[in-house]
Amino acid sequence: ETGVTQSPTHLIKTRGQQVTLRCSSQSGHNTVSWYQQALGQGPQFIFQYYREEENGRGNFPPRFSGLQFPNYSSELNVNALELDDSALYLCASSLGTGLANNEQFFGPGTRLTVL
């Protein structure tokens, strides 16, 4: 069973640029969630994709957008990067079944630095 993988591991961008982060779900999982974790804080929910549709969003501006593909892998896109976007970006996959007791499995994250 393959776990959740993310790429790249680290990334450095400058203000105003755009970035795309990628996530491959754990085998058999159809739901992907993205989280942002600033230094010293707990992860904050950005949005979730279930069967290629966004079905929940946290308090993040529209310049944070995403996609989920038919194989359930996912992308997080951030436009017009700001210094405060510097964080660890985490992807989590799960099996969406309509029940709450479906734990989320996290990837190792992508460390984004905005200069």
Next chain:
Amino acid sequence: DAKTTQPPSMDCAEGRAANLPCNHSTISGNEYVYWYRQIHSQGPQYIIHGLKNNETNEMASLIITEDRKSSTLILPHATLRDTAVYYCIVRAGGTSYGKLTFGQGTILTVHP
């Protein structure tokens, strides 16, 4: 989702049981208690979850009080590798919407 309260930090001696408390006094009847941990610079790792009954797996035990307003995560024989931030999360049931609301968590330090 209900708010949780955890102590900011705890210490434990290697080989002893680590008991991590969590208060969730506003929990609703259909909300589950989840525990995750995050070892430095890694993604959070699922530990255990429960609704009403006590639960045990190969990693830990979860004790939920009868009124469900608090719970305790027990690591029976802590090792140095258990040093991590532990998050207690309450999440509603009956939906595939998977938002996890993380608080500050408890930094557990296991000493030799």
